[in-house]
Amino acid sequence: MTVAQQTSTATAQGAPAVGHRASLIVQGGDRVGIVATVGSLLSGHGANILALDQYSDPHTGAFFQRTLFSRDGLQAALPELRQELADRLGPDLSFTLRDMSVPKRVAVFASKSDHCLLDLLWRHRRGQLPVSISMVISNHPDTAEEVRTFGIPFFHVPSMGPDKSKAEAEHLRLLKDNVDFVVLARYMQILSGDFIHDVGVPIINIHHSFLPAFIGAGPYDKAKERGVKLIGATAHYVTEDLDEGPIIEQDVVRATHADTAADLKRRGADVERDVLSRAVLWHAEDRVIRHGNHTIVFA
Incomplete structure (x- = not known):
């Protein structure tokens, strides 16, 4: 089965198309509410979280999170998502947001x-x-x-x-x-x-x-x-x-x-x-x- 066929099959079964997926990496100083902030922000933009991994280092106080999500009309929504992430996360957290359809x-x-x-x-x-x-x-x-x-x-x-x-x-x-x-x-x-x-x-x-x-x-x-x-x-x-x-x-x-x-x-x-x-x-x-x-x- 080709990649295109696999994608078509997954979409037919209800999974989001690859072209609508994005990854969000957040890292910086740990604090209460980061996961909740990211989750509420994405859901507020109509995004569906597909996978979420996070790790807090008890020795350094550093926080790391990878979120994979889908959203219809993703490319058009990315600029607004980036701006709101910068506003909500603040200067002590850095992030990267990438359209996964672009290898x-x-x-x-x-x-x-x-x-x-x-x-x-x-x-x-x-x-x-x-x-x-x-x-x-x-x-x-x-x-x-x-x-x-x-x-x-x-x-x-x-x-x-x-x-x-x-x-x-x-x-x-x-x-x-x-x-x-x-x-x-x-x-x-x-x-x-x-x-x-x-x-x-x-x-x-x-x-x-x-x-x-x-x-x-x-x-x-x-x-x-x-x-x-x-x-x-x-x-x-x-x-x-x-x-x-x-x-x-x-x-x-x-x-x-x-x-x-x-x-x-x-x-x-x-x-x-x-x-x-x-x-x-x-x-x-x-x-x-x-x-x-x-x-x-x-x-």
Whole structure:
């Protein structure tokens, strides 16, 4: 069944059409009545709340809420909703309000390893990732033909030597006003602080969870030598502190003494695919709220 057929079926059964759905993220200092304020405001505008998740941090006093709601004539109502939310919530709470019928635009960066890249493209084609993939950018041309079979533009931008400024300038040119976030699908290059700042959108990375224990080439060979019992992967937002950004998702699988380094690498690739796809999905659906160097994930 296609996405369009699924939407049509859901609407026929009485569920709201995707085009009428919005997400509302509220965060800030906790106080009495935030949930009630949001609920009464939305109901006063004829909105139907489909899902609501909230979390209050007892240690910091911070409040986080994700609300998914539907409303007829949503796009026309958004400006008035935004103004009333700003008036009712006050300056100590911030919010984002987004029409869910407009998918987030994403650029995928890759190198020679194609398992995460092709998995994202396959899930997208199957309707499992509610995003618009604007382009794939790679520092190697190896995956160009496979990417183009998915109907996705492919750009080869070489990045050799210690000076990445020319490549990053081309990246910024391609990305400018075309994407809402970037995914590093095993892109084996370190991004500069200037690029992270200038790109102006969130960047999601995937890496094996051996870091920082097995830094550098051949991590699975090093893991085999150490006799590891767990292998896994971590998806996180990119910051200037290498591999230390807010974590979105993690997973592990068990390993034994009988596993070869090739076995570990194969099983690690499976975990990387699953972890990255979940992170991309949750970000696309506004389920992840960044707060300092950690995240609240309403999965």
